[in-house]
Amino acid sequence: MLKPNSSLGKLIVVEGIDGSGKSTQIDLIYKWLSEKGKSVYFSEWNSSPLVKNTTKEGKKSKAFTPTTFSLIQAADFADRWENEILPMLKAGVIVLADRYAFTGFARDVARGVDPDWVRNLYSFAYQPDLVLYFKVPLEVAVERITSGRTKLKYYEAGMDLKLSDKRTTSFELFQEKILKEYKNMSDEYNFSVIDATRPVHKQQKEVRKLVESALKNWRGLPSPDYSARNYARRQSNKKENKSKEK
Amino acid sequence: MAENNYYGSGFPYRKDKKLPGKLIVVEGTDGVGRSTQIDLLKKSLEKNGFAVSDTGLRRSKLTQSGLEQAKRGNTLSPLTNSLFYATDFADRLENQIIPALRAGFIVLSDRYFYSIIARDVVRGIDPAWARKVYGFALIPDIILYLKADIDTLITRIVHGRGFDYWEAGMDILKEDNMYDSFKKYQEYMIDQFSLMTKEFNFEVIDANLSIMRTHQEIMQRIQPILDEYIK
Numbered sequence: 480m481l482k483p484n485s486s487l488g489k490l491i492v493v494e495g496i497d498g499s500g501k502s503t504q505i506d507l508i509y510k511w512l513s514e515k516g517k518s519v520y521f522s523e524w525n526s527s528p529l530v531k532n533t534t535k536e537g538k539k540s541k542a543f544t545p546t547t548f549s550l551i552q553a554a555d556f557a558d559r560w561e562n563e564i565l566p567m568l569k570a571g572v573i574v575l576a577d578r579y580a581f582t583g584f585a586r587d588v589a590r591g592v593d594p595d596w597v598r599n600l601y602s603f604a605y606q607p608d609l610v611l612y613f614k615v616p617l618e619v620a621v622e623r624i625t626s627g628r629t630k631l632k633y634y635e636a637g638m639d640l641k642l643s644d645k646r647t648t649s650f651e652l653f654q655e656k657i658l659k660e661y662k663n664m665s666d667e668y669n670f671s672v673i674d675a676t677r678p679v680h681k682q683q684k685e686v687r688k689l690v691e692s693a694l695k696n697w698r699g700l701p702s703p704d705y706s707a708r709n710y711a712r713r714q715s716n717k718k719e720n721k722s723k724e725k
Numbered sequence: 726m727a728e729n730n731y732y733g734s735g736f737p738y739r740k741d742k743k744l745p746g747k748l749i750v751v752e753g754t755d756g757v758g759r760s761t762q763i764d765l766l767k768k769s770l771e772k773n774g775f776a777v778s779d780t781g782l783r784r785s786k787l788t789q790s791g792l793e794q795a796k797r798g799n800t801l802s803p804l805t806n807s808l809f810y811a812t813d814f815a816d817r818l819e820n821q822i823i824p825a826l827r828a829g830f831i832v833l834s835d836r837y838f839y840s841i842i843a844r845d846v847v848r849g850i851d852p853a854w855a856r857k858v859y860g861f862a863l864i865p866d867i868i869l870y871l872k873a874d875i876d877t878l879i880t881r882i883v884h885g886r887g888f889d890y891w892e893a894g895m896d897i898l899k900e901d902n903m904y905d906s907f908k909k910y911q912e913y914m915i916d917q918f919s920l921m922t923k924e925f926n927f928e929v930i931d932a933n934l935s936i937m938r939t940h941q942e943i944m945q946r947i948q949p950i951l952d953e954y955i956k
Contacts, residue, residue, distance in 0.1 A: 536790065542820075561805060593733070593737050599858065
């Protein structure tokens with residue numbers, strides 16, 4: 480169970496397997512909201528500078544077990560939660576997250592840790608106001624990843640699960656397990672499912688509608704320009720009132 | 726071990742059969758004499774022909790640089806710190822303690838996750854959450870809790886390694902000197918250990934006594950474990 484969002488801010492996250500196109504979509508949302516002058520903050524999975532060295536070291540020496548991998552990812556998330564996401568939400572900002580606790584749940588359970596145990600690790604976090612899940616068939620995602628990028632990395636391909644000696648095959652089998660976990664979570668965490676096989680702009684249109692409705696009652700932090708204009712208006716009103724009094 | 730018992734779900738992906746070794750944990754606050762007692766215990770056991778492996782807290786290669794960096798002043802917030810230590814503990818458990826137990830060693834662990842929980846809770850972490858995090862931990866065969874009064878701890882620290890910033894909890898308490906801070910912080914820690922004594926079935930050892938008396942007490946308490954081991 481995640482906690483209800485009790486802050487002034489709004490939390491919108493994207494989830495999906497590698498190659499589902501979720502990062503492209505959230506990037507477009509970020510630019511769209513920024514241009515509209517909204518206070519918006521972006522946070523990415525596995526990006527905490529304090530935990531980075533350990534993660535790098537563990538990946539390099541292939542020293543992670545499913546449990547330590549799960550814990551270090553949770554530590555990374557906790558660092559971003561305490562120092563970025565939660566303070567921003569409390570200030571009233573719209574926080575966009577590329578991957579959230581659900582990535583931990585999906586990957587760690589695919590690696591064999593206990594589902595309830597990993598859910599407890601992240602139980603300090605809020606249930607997002609909107610979870611956009613980019614659903615894509617395995618073949619499409621695999622095609623997008625293997626054709627576009629360089630060689631798959633050890634943990635990315637799930638080589639630690641010993642499913643296959645071949646990276647591409649291992650990746651496919653690993654992603655298949657992750658897809659299954661996402662499917663199981665869909666109702667549990669109220670995912671809004673987006674058909675990620677459609678053209679980018681069509682998905683974006685649908686996504687913007689969902690974001691708009693999630694932000695409907697948002698009364699959070701105004702932008703500095705907006706608050707400066709308001710302040711100036713209040714000041715000039717005061718002056719006017721004073722001169723009237725005279 | 727009769728069977729592998731864990732506090733929670735353990736490591737579901739591990740297919741460990743019965744581990745033939747024994748896990749003896751030595752717990753207690755800073756300055757209570759844990760490492761001295763572990764050294765003595767190790768020698769006594771080895772003299773009697775037992776193969777012994779000892780392991781401490783914060784010795785995992787994986788997390789060493791991160792934790793050192795954190796201690797140098799890039800302090801981690803409470804949750805992050807808590808999960809960092811949990812990573813370190815899990816790494817030691819899976820890569821040092823369990824393999825040694827599998828090989829039939831008597832493993833002496835200088836502290837276990839109880840100290841980590843105590844430290845977390847003093848820093849504002851939810852006690853129930855912290856306990857669930859360690860659901861992967863193996864239940865030790867015996868937990869020797871070395872308990873000493875705050876006055877004893879202070880004499881030992883003053884005549885030993887001296888006051889330390891972290892052992893005095895200077896990062897969280899608002900005292901202007903390490904003596905007052907140490908006293909207060911270690912009292913909080915002792916309270917946490919007291920709360921855990923029944924819950925985790927600690928064997929309480931009076932560590933106010935002399936080093937040798939304490940050692941004799943420990944030898945007596947672990948005798949049943951040794952009897953079971955050689956049976």
